[in-house]
Amino acid sequence: MNWITEHKIPLGSWMEAFVDWLTFNAAGFFDAISISLEWVILSVVDIFQWFPPYVPMIMAAAVAWALHRSIPLVIFVVVALLLILNLGYWQEMLETFVLVLTATTISIIVGIPIGILAAHKPRLYTYLRPILDMMQTIPTFVYLIPTLVLFGLGVVPGLISTIIFAIAAPIRLTYLGISKVPDELIEAGKAFGATPSKLLFKVELPAAMPSIMAGITQCIMLSLSMVVISALVGADGLGKPVIRALNTVNISQGFEAGLAIVLVAIILDRIFKNPGSKEEG
Amino acid sequence: MSAISIRNLDVVFGDSVEASLTLLDQGKTRQEIIDLTGSVVGVHNANIEVAEGEICVLMGLSGSGKSSLLRAVNGLNPVSRGELLVQDGDQMVDIGSCDETTLRHMRTRRISMVFQSFALMPWLTVLDNVAFGLEMQGIGKQERRAKAMEKLEMVGLHEWSDKYAHELSGGMQQRVGLARAFAMDSDILLMDEPFSALDPLIRSQLQDELIELQQRLNKTILFVSHDLDEALKIGTNIAIMESAEIIQHGKPEDIVLNPVNTYVENFVAHTNPLNVLKGRSLMTETAQLARDDDMLILNPNDNTRISLDASGQVMSASRQDKPLALYHWQEGENIDSLTEGSLVIASPDISMRAAIEIRYNTGLPLLLSENKSLVGVLSDKDFYHALLGKHFTSDAEVTSG
Numbered sequence: 001m002n003w004i005t006e007h008k009i010p011l012g013s014w015m016e017a018f019v020d021w022l023t024f025n026a027a028g029f030f031d032a033i034s035i036s037l038e039w040v041i042l043s044v045v046d047i048f049q050w051f052p053p054y055v056p057m058i059m060a061a062a063v064a065w066a067l068h069r070s071i072p073l074v075i076f077v078v079v080a081l082l083l084i085l086n087l088g089y090w091q092e093m094l095e096t097f098v099l100v101l102t103a104t105t106i107s108i109i110v111g112i113p114i115g116i117l118a119a120h121k122p123r124l125y126t127y128l129r130p131i132l133d134m135m136q137t138i139p140t141f142v143y144l145i146p147t148l149v150l151f152g153l154g155v156v157p158g159l160i161s162t163i164i165f166a167i168a169a170p171i172r173l174t175y176l177g178i179s180k181v182p183d184e185l186i187e188a189g190k191a192f193g194a195t196p197s198k199l200l201f202k203v204e205l206p207a208a209m210p211s212i213m214a215g216i217t218q219c220i221m222l223s224l225s226m227v228v229i230s231a232l233v234g235a236d237g238l239g240k241p242v243i244r245a246l247n248t249v250n251i252s253q254g255f256e257a258g259l260a261i262v263l264v265a266i267i268l269d270r271i272f273k274n275p276g277s278k279e280e281g
Numbered sequence: 282m283s284a285i286s287i288r289n290l291d292v293v294f295g296d297s298v299e300a301s302l303t304l305l306d307q308g309k310t311r312q313e314i315i316d317l318t319g320s321v322v323g324v325h326n327a328n329i330e331v332a333e334g335e336i337c338v339l340m341g342l343s344g345s346g347k348s349s350l351l352r353a354v355n356g357l358n359p360v361s362r363g364e365l366l367v368q369d370g371d372q373m374v375d376i377g378s379c380d381e382t383t384l385r386h387m388r389t390r391r392i393s394m395v396f397q398s399f400a401l402m403p404w405l406t407v408l409d410n411v412a413f414g415l416e417m418q419g420i421g422k423q424e425r426r427a428k429a430m431e432k433l434e435m436v437g438l439h440e441w442s443d444k445y446a447h448e449l450s451g452g453m454q455q456r457v458g459l460a461r462a463f464a465m466d467s468d469i470l471l472m473d474e475p476f477s478a479l480d481p482l483i484r485s486q487l488q489d490e491l492i493e494l495q496q497r498l499n500k501t502i503l504f505v506s507h508d509l510d511e512a513l514k515i516g517t518n519i520a521i522m523e524s525a526e527i528i529q530h531g532k533p534e535d536i537v538l539n540p541v542n543t544y545v546e547n548f549v550a551h552t553n554p555l556n557v558l559k560g561r562s563l564m565t566e567t568a569q570l571a572r573d574d575d576m577l578i579l580n581p582n583d584n585t586r587i588s589l590d591a592s593g594q595v596m597s598a599s600r601q602d603k604p605l606a607l608y609h610w611q612e613g614e615n616i617d618s619l620t621e622g623s624l625v626i627a628s629p630d631i632s633m634r635a636a637i638e639i640r641y642n643t644g645l646p647l648l649l650s651e652n653k654s655l656v657g658v659l660s661d662k663d664f665y666h667a668l669l670g671k672h673f674t675s676d677a678e679v680t681s682g
Contacts, residue, residue: 182400184396184400185400185402187352187357187400188394188400188413190356190357190388191357191388191392191471192388192393192394192413192414192417192461192465193385193386193389193390193414193417194417195385198417202413202416202417206402206404206405207402207403207404209404
């Protein structure tokens with residue numbers, strides 16, 4: 001057994017060498033991503049902040065009403081946002097919201113096509129599945145380190161880590177939705193002469209839509225769960241006061257910031273979960 | 282020209298098609314081929330011609346290959362070998378070897394399909410479901426909705442156009458499926474057990490509707506069914522399939538009267554012959570009737586007898602030496618007005634149902650006459666024979682007609 005412990009496989013060093021190689025050779029590429037993403041996020045936050053707080057509040061209430069037609073939900077959204085404003089976490093809440101929104105948008109844009117492709121090529125999914133499992137099970141702190149090295153301190157490594165963690169949900173659920181489309185609907189599409197692209201847009205995607213929407217909702221919640229962790233590498237938002245409270249053992253600040261995160265989570269969950277089987281025109 | 286012409290068609294599912302075809306030629310059974318190659322033979326050496334305006338019913342138990350054959354016609358199943366020609370204007374297109382564009386053209390313009398499970402899109406309204414095929418044809422929204430509405434009216438569902446499929450009953454959903462297929466204005470309709478998922482009353486109602494629509498629209502219909510009664514009711518011709526092969530193809534009455542083997546006999550034994558059989562195939566021929574001088578004895582118990590002239594025309598009839606009134610019944614005439622004691626003379630093409638109704642009203646056997654000459658007699662024994670499903674077994678005296 002000694003021989004085994006004495007001859008350690010340098011897995012860690014290999015990974016480190018790889019990250020070093022990336023930093024050395026592709027620094028420009030990663031910097032460009034970092035700078036542009038950061039610019040986008042900060043400008044969106046600036047736009048929201050430029051408005052007086054009641055404008056985003058009304059917008060949130062309007063979205064809640066449009067999707068659910070439920071007065072209690074609208075009241076809850078407004079009261080929760082007022083409480084966050086009162087606690088003094090308005091700006092942090094906006095930053096968190098924009099971070100979640102950006103991470104989800106990128107996850108959807110990248111994840112849904114991958115999911116569709118995987119459903120059409122079952123072979124691809126057999127390779128993809130272990131990668132997705134790994135992305136979701138590796139403790140998030142572990143890939144904070146290389147993203148930190150590659151993208152530098154700030155909101156971008158947090159965003160990238162969030163995407164790595166959250167993108168599996170839309171991929172999996174899109175894959176599931178598309179591969180579960182009843183055969184007879186596919187056959188009906190083909191029998192009536194659908195081209196492959198019409199089959200995708202007129203049959204498969206509409207049929208898989210409930211599953212895809214579930215994937216998007218999950219993606220939002222997973223992104224939100226990364227807020228505190230991203231704060232460790234310098235991302236702005238509600239995670240920052242939590243980390244600060246943790247470092248100074250500040251119970252009151254920790255409670256308030258934690259409560260704000262919970263409120264944001266509930267608002268997002270209630271608004272985006274099952275937007276009902278709304279009639280399509 | 283046939284609308285659909287299938288020659289020596291084989292359909293094999295799986296990866297080793299070539300190997301399976303070779304084994305098939307060597308006379309291996311379906312099961313042996315599954316064991317050896319893992320491929321499933323869906324259809325073997327099918328030959329069938331479907332004429333324009335015909336309803337051809339593919340009949341068989343599940344797994345007999347009837348759906349596999351149907352699905353080959355619009356290319357949902359692969360043609361492994363042989364010819365599958367479908368009429369397109371003046372030419373015949375081989376579905377097995379044509380390119381994607383041609384196949385799509387055939388699917389959007391020539392062949393439409395109705396599914397057993399309806400296959401309606403749950404996210405579309407009834408109207409948009411009917412318009413689905415038109416959308417695939419590339420027709421604009423306004424135009425296709427107007428046309429879809431027309432077809433919905435045809436099946437009597439225009440008031441349901443804004444509803445979703447799941448809000449409709451099964452029978453209504455299949456009417457939507459029918460309207461969707463009719464909306465394509467294609468001449469060939471493939472129907473894959475369209476009424477099997479419906480309860481018996483609705484099924485029979487939709488069968489009647491289909492027959493009525495067919496009289497107006499005159500489509501060429503290939504219809505799959507596992508129910509011989511349904512096949513007999515709507516089919517112009519019936520092809521019976523057993524383990525991937527067509528074992529009998531013919532007119533409904535031929536199938537009922539001359540089943541080729543016990544598989545078909547079993548089907549026939551469980552059908553209701555009332556709507557299928559004609560007087561001619563049930564009757565006891567004139568030559569086999571008992572004679573007494575120049576009189577024919579219909580029933581010795583009550584001494585019912587008839588006399589013929591030299592040409593075979595019925596001259597008079599009597600029961601217990603009292604004369605009976607003769608009545609010439611034509612197809613379509615009211616049966617209920619016939620009274621007890623009148624002896625009916627009808628055409629040998631009379632349906633069994635009408636013959637039994639006449640027998641019920643008059644209490645007497647029926648005389649079947651063609652060109653003013655008596656060809657045979659239908660008495661109770663003949664009816665019981667048919668009802669017991671004995672018309673095709675051993676009893677040559679009945680089937681010989």
